[in-house]
Amino acid sequence: MSRYMSARFDGLEAYVPGEQPQDMQYVKLNTNESPFPPSPQVLEAVNAAQTARLNLYPDPEGKVLRARLAAMYEVKPENVFLANGSDELLSFAFMAFCDEERPVAFPNISYGFYPVYASLYQVPSTEIPLKEDFSLDPGDYCGLNQNIVIANPNAPTGRAISVADIEEIVRTNPDHVVLIDEAYIDFGGESCLPLIRKYDNLLVCQTFSKFRSLAGGRLGFALASPGLIADLDKIKYSTNSYNINRLTMAAAIATLDSNDYYVENGKKIQENRAWTTAELAKLGFETLPSLTNFIFTRCPQVEGGTFYQRLKSKGVLVRHWNKPEIADWCRVTIGTREQMEFFLDKVREILKEAG
Ligand SMILES: *Cc1c(COP(=O)(O)O)cnc(C)c1O
Numbered sequence: 001m002s003r004y005m006s007a008r009f010d011g012l013e014a015y016v017p018g019e020q021p022q023d024m025q026y027v028k029l030n031t032n033e034s035p036f037p038p039s040p041q042v043l044e045a046v047n048a049a050q051t052a053r054l055n056l057y058p059d060p061e062g063k064v065l066r067a068r069l070a071a072m073y074e075v076k077p078e079n080v081f082l083a084n085g086s087d088e089l090l091s092f093a094f095m096a097f098c099d100e101e102r103p104v105a106f107p108n109i110s111y112g113f114y115p116v117y118a119s120l121y122q123v124p125s126t127e128i129p130l131k132e133d134f135s136l137d138p139g140d141y142c143g144l145n146q147n148i149v150i151a152n153p154n155a156p157t158g159r160a161i162s163v164a165d166i167e168e169i170v171r172t173n174p175d176h177v178v179l180i181d182e183a184y185i186d187f188g189g190e191s192c193l194p195l196i197r198k199y200d201n202l203l204v205c206q207t208f209s210k211f212r213s214l215a216g217g218r219l220g221f222a223l224a225s226p227g228l229i230a231d232l233d234k235i236k237y238s239t240n241s242y243n244i245n246r247l248t249m250a251a252a253i254a255t256l257d258s259n260d261y262y263v264e265n266g267k268k269i270q271e272n273r274a275w276t277t278a279e280l281a282k283l284g285f286e287t288l289p290s291l292t293n294f295i296f297t298r299c300p301q302v303e304g305g306t307f308y309q310r311l312k313s314k315g316v317l318v319r320h321w322n323k324p325e326i327a328d329w330c331r332v333t334i335g336t337r338e339q340m341e342f343f344l345d346k347v348r349e350i351l352k353e354a355g
Contacts, residue, residue, distance in 0.1 A: 008122065015116040018319055027339050030317040032155075032184075032294050034213035034269075035335035038251065039261040042214075045254035046247050058246040060237075065249055068256050069221060073193060078226040081233065084243045086183060086207040086220030090149075091117055092235045093203060093222075097177045098123040098147050106149040107136055109157065109326060111181065114149050130157070134288060134296070138165035142172040151181040153189050156319065156331040158290030166192040170199045177228065179203045184292035186211035186266055187273075193223050200225035210293055212255050212262055217248040269293045273334045279344050283351060294333045296326075299347075301354045304328045310353075314346040 001009070018031035037043075066080045073080075083089035094117040098104045103124040106114045118125035128140050134157040141148050148169060153160035170178045170192075182204055185191045193204050204223045208214035222232060236243060255262070277287045277295055284300035299307045304327050308320035311330075319331040334340065 009120075012119050013116065015113050019317060021317070026312075026315055026317045027335070027342050028317050029294075029333040029335055029339065029343060030319045030331075031215075032210055032292070032333045033215045034210060034265065034293070035339060036213050036265045036268075038213045038255065039258035041254040041258040041261075042251045045250045050247055050250050054246060056246070057242050058244060058249055060241045062244050062249060065244075065252050068253055069223075072256060072259075073223060075193075075196065075223060076226075078229060079196060079223055081222040081224070081229045081236075082244050083220040083222070083236075084240075085209065085218040086181065086205050087113060088218075088243065089205050089220045089222050089232075090114070090179075090181070091120075092232050092239070093177070093179055093205075094118065094121050094123060096231045096235045100124065102147055102176065104147040104149060105141065105144055107151075107154065109134065109154075109323075110149075111151050111155050111183075112321075130154075135159055136161055138169055141169045144173055145176065146173070147176045147179070148173060149179045149181065151183065152192070153184050153187075153291045155184065155292070156294070156321070156326070156329075157296050158184075158288055158292045158294060160189050160291045163190050163192045163195070167195055167199075170195060170202045174199075174201060177201050177203055179205060181205045183207045183210055184294075186262075187293050188270055188291040196224050200227055203228050208252060208255060211266055213265070214248075214251060214255060217251050219244065219248050219252050268336075269334050272337055272340050275337070276332070276334060276340045276344070279340075280347070283347060294331050296329050296331050298329050299350075301351060304330050307350065310350045311343075311346055314349065316343050316346050 062082045066077045066082060069080050070077045083092065090113060098121060104118055105126040105128055108127040108129045115125060130136055138161055166180060178201055180192050182191055185206060196202050196204060202224060206221055208217060208219040273290060273295060280287055280297055285297050287295050287297040304320050308318055308330055311318055
């Protein structure tokens with residue numbers, strides 16, 4: 001920190017994103033991107049004609065894209081909010097809904113950005129422990145009388161709770177916002193989105209970064225009652241009114257035009273997930289059940305940090321956290337079959353070397 005930075009950020013520990021090596025020499029299974037490129041329609045949409053219009057600001061309301069998302073999810077455009085990645089959406093939500101009087105609770109093992117935003121906006125936060133098997137007890141959140149943020153399915157565990165459990169949490173906290181981060185919902189989970197018609201305190205967040213192969217385009221969106229969307233709009237128009245750039249808007253619309261392509265890719269990921277989990281089981285690994293495009297797994301012989309390092313030295317990047325509760329575990333993104341075969345070859349080598 002320079003001597004010019006505000007002292008209110010003294011205690012702030014910034015989020016540390018997964019490694020993004022620019023030399024591309026690794027099999028990259030560390031940040032849950034899709035291994036598949038965007039659809040041919042997306043490549044076509046982000047064309048010279050679009051680029052030639054970059055001298056003009058994009059539509060601040062993102063009308064076309066919001067209408068398309070609304071149609072797809074059978075809601076109204078007033079129920080849709082667009083953000084520059086769901087990270088921005090989370091940032092806006094913490095800013096809009098949380099403060100000293102309206103603290104926030106989230107699981108102790110979940111997406112690492114939640115505590116960072118709580119700290120950034122100086123919001124008191126409670127980290128509620130997951131159970132021993134990394135499952136979440138919905139009872140811990142019922143009638144909590146705080147804002148609540150839950151990733152469902154959760155990251156980095158991959159475990160999910162039911163829509164009925166979410167409804168109970170939303171119903172019993174009517175005076176607070178319940179944010180359900182559905183970044184991984186399209187890999188086999190059930191979305192709680194239909195509940196936004198019934199509950200005006202439910203905020204559902206999704207992203208184009210995982211299932212829709214658009215992590216580099218930065219697009220997230222929220223689905224909620226018009227009241228919550230208007231609150232987010234107020235923050236957006238006070239921060240960055242043109243938060244979605246022209247090329248991303250065009251890419252996203254073309255993404256929705258080619259939905260079948262992404263559904264097919266999602267099926268492949270689910271097949272590769274089942275196959276990888278079974279192969280790891282043969283090698284003695286313990287893997288949590290996952291409804292996402294990653295698995296959380298524990299090597300029988302090698303401690304998590306060492307396992308991560310050994311894989312990295314062999315050209316495979318996975319994610320590991322130096323947090324005591326999960327230090328034995330690594331999160332492995334599910335890639336193509338070829339990538340998972342390469343990963344498993346390296347795992348077998350590591351086990352052999354460990355004796
Ligand atoms: C990846 C991820 C995000 C961020 O997604 P972006 O849209 O790329 O910002 C948010 N929440 C969870 C749980 C994630 O895993």
